[in-house]
Amino acid sequence: MLASFDIRECLSFFCFISFSFIFCFFMLFASSFLGGKSTSRYKHTPFESGISPVGDTCLHFSVKFYLVAMFFVIFDVEALYLYVWSVSITETGWVGFFESFIFILFLLLSLFYLIRIKALNWAYK
Incomplete structure (x- = not known):
């Protein structure tokens, strides 16, 4: 059966959604008007613990690092769920016990698959 449609709900x-958007925009614009302004010449220079930066800040990580991080998040x-x-x-x-047993079995099979294709090895080929 279809639920009755109530225009008041x-x-x-819609009043809640519109009030939320209005409030968010008000907070954003109020912070830009009321916030402090700084015009010093060192405003856009990076600063870390009182030490001026030296060298390139671009760090290159191995793809294996991200792959292992994704496996960790998945597991x-x-x-x-368990x-x-x-x-x-x-x-x-x-x-529920048998369903969780099947779930754990799939987890173990996927872990063995990752080990078999050597996705968790850090050594370069």
């Missing part, structure tokens, strides 16, 4: 939603997020499952173990019962 839509109106309150870390999957650990959050935490949610462990909190609700009494409600899920045996069905």
Whole structure:
């Protein structure tokens, strides 16, 4: 069945959204008018702990670093799913247990796959 359409709920939603946008724009423009202005000649020079910068600030990292970081994030997020499952173990019962077992099995298979294709090795080929 379709829920009844109430114009007052839509109106309150649009009022909330419009007030939020107006408030955000007001805060942005108020900070530009009320904020302090500095016109010194050292305003746009980088400053780190009282030491003037020397050399190039562009650092080159290996692609392996980003790859391992992405693998960590992926496996870390999957650990959050396991935490949610462990909190609700009494409600899920045996069905939830077998589903989590299959989930952990897929995690292990993907980890073994990453090891097999040597995606976690730092050594250059």
